Amino acid sequence: MGTRRGGPGPTTQNGRVRDVVTAARRVVVKIGSSSLTTATGGLDDERVDALVGTLGALAAEGREVVLVSSGAIAAGLAPLGLSRRPRDLATQQAAASVGQGLLIGRYASAFARHGLTVGQVLLTVDDVTRRAHYRNAYRTLRKLLDLRAVPIVNENDTVATEEIRFGDNDRLAALVAALVHADLLVLLSDVDALWTGDPARPGSSRISEVHDERDLTGVEVGGAGRAGVGTGGMVTKVEAARIATGFGIPVVLTAAPLAAPALAGEPVGTLFHPSRRRPTARLFWLAHATSPRGRLHLDPGAVAAVVDRRKSLLPAGITAVDGAFTAGDPVDLVDAGGAPVARGLVNYDAVELPGLLGRSTTELAAALGPAYEREVVHRDDLVLL
Numbered sequence: 285m286g287t288r289r290g291g292p293g294p295t296t297q298n299g300r301v302r303d304v305v306t307a308a309r310r311v312v313v314k315i316g317s318s319s320l321t322t323a324t325g326g327l328d329d330e331r332v333d334a335l336v337g338t339l340g341a342l343a344a345e346g347r348e349v350v351l352v353s354s355g356a357i358a359a360g361l362a363p364l365g366l367s368r369r370p371r372d373l374a375t376q377q378a379a380a381s382v383g384q385g386l387l388i389g390r391y392a393s394a395f396a397r398h399g400l401t402v403g404q405v406l407l408t409v410d411d412v413t414r415r416a417h418y419r420n421a422y423r424t425l426r427k428l429l430d431l432r433a434v435p436i437v438n439e440n441d442t443v444a445t446e447e448i449r450f451g452d453n454d455r456l457a458a459l460v461a462a463l464v465h466a467d468l469l470v471l472l473s474d475v476d477a478l479w480t481g482d483p484a485r486p487g488s489s490r491i492s493e494v495h496d497e498r499d500l501t502g503v504e505v506g507g508a509g510r511a512g513v514g515t516g517g518m519v520t521k522v523e524a525a526r527i528a529t530g531f532g533i534p535v536v537l538t539a540a541p542l543a544a545p546a547l548a549g550e551p552v553g554t555l556f557h558p559s560r561r562r563p564t565a566r567l568f569w570l571a572h573a574t575s576p577r578g579r580l581h582l583d584p585g586a587v588a589a590v591v592d593r594r595k596s597l598l599p600a601g602i603t604a605v606d607g608a609f610t611a612g613d614p615v616d617l618v619d620a621g622g623a624p625v626a627r628g629l630v631n632y633d634a635v636e637l638p639g640l641l642g643r644s645t646t647e648l649a650a651a652l653g654p655a656y657e658r659e660v661v662h663r664d665d666l667v668l669l
């Protein structure tokens with residue numbers, strides 16, 4: 285199967301309207317910092333208004349819109365007298381704290397002109413991996429949509445520390461699309477499509493459709509464009525497209541000024557086709573959104589039980605434990621060679637486990653009480669890697 289690649293002209297390769305786009309009822313749109321800010325880093329009112337105009341028209345058609353917007357850090361720079369994106373986390377968090385308020389205020393007044401109310405939703409990794417938080421985030425987003433409000437999502441930058449951050453909103457957008465069961469994810473950037481290589485380099489050309497991994501073979505995917513504004517570059521967008529399409533959600537990647545034609549199904553930008561049917565939303569997030577807090581080493585019998593027979597993990601099959609996790613944390617299950625075979629939410633604190641290893645649940649219940657009959661990781665909380 286070949287990739288259809290466009291030449292250097294306008295990005296309308298075959299003139300056909302994209303049905304997966306026009307049929308989408310619930311749409312997640314992600315916009316990057318570089319598409320919302322001026323060259324000096326402040327919020328660009330015209331660009332905000334243009335985006336809101338397009339999304340307002342979508343909502344007027346009865347379609348549901350979730351906006352994932354970057355730009356908090358960029359919007360906070362000038363008010364704090366900073367000229368470029370700071371490197372240290374604390375200053376980034378301070379800038380995000382100042383900028384997020386400005387950003388949401390700007391959106392609130394722009395959407396109000398289209399008769400729409402916005403709801404701010406700031407998420408951390410825990411919100412999408414811990415079962416109680418996950419349900420909560422889903423419920424809130426669903427309720428906002430039911431009430432015809434536009435959820436505006438960003439990472440909760442002011443509290444997200446280095447180790448628990450998403451770090452880029454492309455991945456966050458893919459995970460939000462999975463969370464709300466979106467029909468379409470649109471990634472808006474400062475580049476009009478995925479190109480075969482750095483768009484500034486002669487010889488690179490646009491890619492109009494990606495059907496599967498093979499279409500990405502040989503594509504040079506680089507880092508952020510405008511220095512000091514965007515974060516992940518094309519790498520995180522392609523990764524986000526992989527996550528969303530792996531969840532059964534088509535993705536359109538294009539430039540912010542092309543949002544309206546892209547959402548009308550015109551063949552602009554790059555369309556990534558879904559690669560599979562939807563897996564269970566929460567487990568999908570567990571695999572893609574979490575960083576494991578520890579490792580459980582399994583004997584071969586436990587690997588076979590978990591991987592081949594899809595059983596819960598019991599203490600008897602665990603040979604060793606690493607990490608300082610507490611019950612409810614994500615942990616990796618690794619085989620005798622240390623290779624991860626599954627990820628799951630553990631039911632015990634790390635300090636409790638050494639005393640339980642190698643013992644049967646019946647023996648543990650008799651010695652320690654019925655609470656110790658529980659699985660170390662329940663099969664409903666396990667995803668194979």
Ligand SMILES: Nc1ncnc2c1ncn2[C@@H]1O[C@H](COP(=O)(O)OP(=O)(O)O)[C@@H](O)[C@H]1O
Nearest residue numbers: 316317318473479506508509514515516517518
């Ligand atoms: N193969 C590629 N195709 C398109 N753009 C690319 C590619 N490789 C690197 N880029 C760069 O990625 C940039 C977009 O990423 P980024 O600046 O992080 O945007 P955003 O702020 O929208 O997230 C583009 O401006 C482009 O210079």
Ligand SMILES: N[C@@H](CCC(=O)OP(=O)(O)O)C(=O)O
Nearest residue numbers: 317354355356357452453515
């Ligand atoms: N949460 C950060 C955005 C991080 C991010 O992914 O930025 P970008 O690459 O511009 O989409 C902020 O609001 O500044």
